[in-house]
Amino acid sequence: MCTVTLIPVGKNDFVITSNRDEAPNRTTLPPDFYTIEGTNLLFPKDVVAGGSWIGVSEKQRVLCVLNGGFVMHERKRSYRLSRGVVMKDLLVAKNLDKAIQDYNLIDIEPFTLVIVEWNTSIEFKELVWDGITKHFVQLPFQPKIWSSSSLYNDMMKKERLKWFDN
Numbered sequence: 001m002c003t004v005t006l007i008p009v010g011k012n013d014f015v016i017t018s019n020r021d022e023a024p025n026r027t028t029l030p031p032d033f034y035t036i037e038g039t040n041l042l043f044p045k046d047v048v049a050g051g052s053w054i055g056v057s058e059k060q061r062v063l064c065v066l067n068g069g070f071v072m073h074e075r076k077r078s079y080r081l082s083r084g085v086v087m088k089d090l091l092v093a094k095n096l097d098k099a100i101q102d103y104n105l106i107d108i109e110p111f112t113l114v115i116v117e118w119n120t121s122i123e124f125k126e127l128v129w130d131g132i133t134k135h136f137v138q139l140p141f142q143p144k145i146w147s148s149s150s151l152y153n154d155m156m157k158k159e160r161l162k163w164f165d166n
Contacts, residue, residue, distance in 0.1 A: 004064050004114050004146040006124060014116055018054045018064050039092040051084020057091040061117045068149030069110035069130035080107035087113060100136055105129045112146060
């Protein structure tokens with residue numbers, strides 16, 4: 001969940017990349033198809049919590065989680081629910097925007113969620129949970145890079161953005 005890039009290709013396609021920063025000894029199953037609440041999903045499964053950091057849904061969306069919100073946060077010993085389970089819940093939501101609005105994120109570790117939906121046209125969105133407030137925005141249809149706040153300070157994020165833009 002360290003680095004995510006999202007690049008539009010023409011007007012009707014995109015490429016998303018993800019580099020996960022979890023502990024190397026945290027077991028993950030390879031991508032597979034799952035049916036959850038009657039919705040077909042494809043994602044690599046985290047064995048510990050049962051969630052994932054990236055997945056695609058027959059609801060015509062792909063979601064990808066990065067650790068942390070806008071800035072580095074102090075980790076608590078435990079949280080109510082894994083961020084990867086939150087992502088999986090949102091993959092099956094009938095109306096994603098409403099599900100995000102209604103989802104209880106209290107006692108969930110801060111995260112950034114990169115969202116692509118393609119119902120009538122491709123839309124890029126971002127949800128940042130900073131541990132207190134949800135920040136949910138529509139993004140312009142242009143290339144973007146995210147660097148995990150749990151690994152990179154603001155100076156390094158700006159440097160990585162420069163590399164990406166060049």
